[in-house]
Amino acid sequence: MGKNVAVITGTSTGLGLSLSEALAKAGWKVYATMRNLDKAQGVQELMDTGLSIELLQLDVQSQSSIDTAIQRILEKEEAIDLFINNAGMGFLRTVEQATEEEYKNIFDINTFGVIRCIKSILPHMRDRQKGRIVAISSVGGLVGQPLNEIYCASKFALEGLYESLATYLTPFFGIEFMIVEPGGIVSEFANTVLSQINESGAFQQDVYEPVLQAYLGSREKQPAGISQTPEEIATIIVNQLAADELPLRMRTSDWSNNFCRFKTEADPTGLAQTHYVQETFLKR
Template sequence: MEKVALVTGCSSGIGLETALGLARDGYFTYASMRNTSKSSKIEQAAKKENLTLKVIQLDVDDKDSIKNAVSQIVKEKNRLDVLVNNAGYGIFGCLEDISVEELKEQFETNFFGAVRLIHEVAPIMRNQKAGTIVNVSSVAGRIGFPGSPAYISSKFALEGLSECMRYEMAPFGINTIIIEPGVIKTNFLDSMRMPKSPRPDSPYKELTDKVVGGIKMMAQMGTPPKEVADTIVRVLKEKNPLPRYPVGNDAAMFLEAKKMKTDIEFENYLKKELF
């Protein structure tokens, strides 16, 4: 039986590479994106390799858009085996520099966007008695640091949600997997947003600038997005997948350091590494 996958945020980076990777592995892949005018790169790659991949419009902030996309998939394929919740963005700026509205917008996409999709997809997978939901988190979903608390807290929330899902959905044959990339060599940092009303006299400007500079330096040697995609394709083949999979040497390094050090030791370690 043909396997069917849905991936969000496929216009570039991890989403694009994951959709292509799943299609290469034999999935009929629905590569979704908010703005389908940005689909030329993935469509050209799929056409060149003769892949079973279809671009569809899906805005994770829009419940009707999600319903329409999932309904289209069910109508065309009558099943859905894999959902990859990848769509998201980040905001740079310390907490006092970010408005409550901006924090809500960050969670609306990174957290509630995934929740809306899970609400639509989980009943399909329960009826099938099989399926896998892959939530693309971040090493920042396990480690807090200054400069982007909105993004980090949204990923912490996604990690907690995913742990709950594993207990709740496993009896119905649904696996939940968390992917935790480190700093990835994509245009993600270029698309990071700044506060809408920045304060030129912010007491946190120097700290934010240092952290942003450090992360951008790490991104120059970052992990290619294809490595994240390859990890997702690989773990989907495992009979009993683990709860979470870090991707990238930096992610492994930070998580190992956090495991081995006390909280204060780890804080001091991060200060040296990032700023």
């Protein structure tokens, strides 16, 4: 029997790259995908070490690109066992400052991109009556935060998507869903958000500039546990994937658990609510 097969989106840097390495080292065959193959240096370096990783182009903003990538994988492999929706984009801007093009783009990547990938992989997993679909969300998918309203909205939508899918695709078709909710991640993701602020000048001499300064200052004063490295989070995810049953939701640190506690203490994994919905609407 061959290795279990995992597909990961957004693997050029950060958590996607670390997940590719961690899963391959754990014995998986990994398809590391990204929109721009010119940014594949990190993946190529992993492949050069002999890890079981293949590089593939996949743009989450294009349904045809996603469908083509998945079809290519299925032509080579017996099955896709795990699909990780990791590709995402941060956005620190107020509703007043953001253009329509900007906030549509955030949703197109963070939310609609995930929907496109799930739409493409579902027929295969449904036919097999087996598979796992993981999303990299954020504590921002559970708790709204200052100046992050558009980003949080895109992640709140992602949470609702997964919560709904799990209510029927798991009991009827054996497909499991898990949402990963880290706090801060020490990666290029955060640096990109800050560079967006500097390049746009959105907050310069703006009524919201004092809010931005207070926000950035408060983050600097937070305990070290607010942020984790991509490698730390990847290890936690891979360890969780060894479980027979996945939680619907998984925070990755004590800090993230504490930050979301007012919404999660009664049902930390999200499974109690999911089972209640199933009992309410899908009694057989």
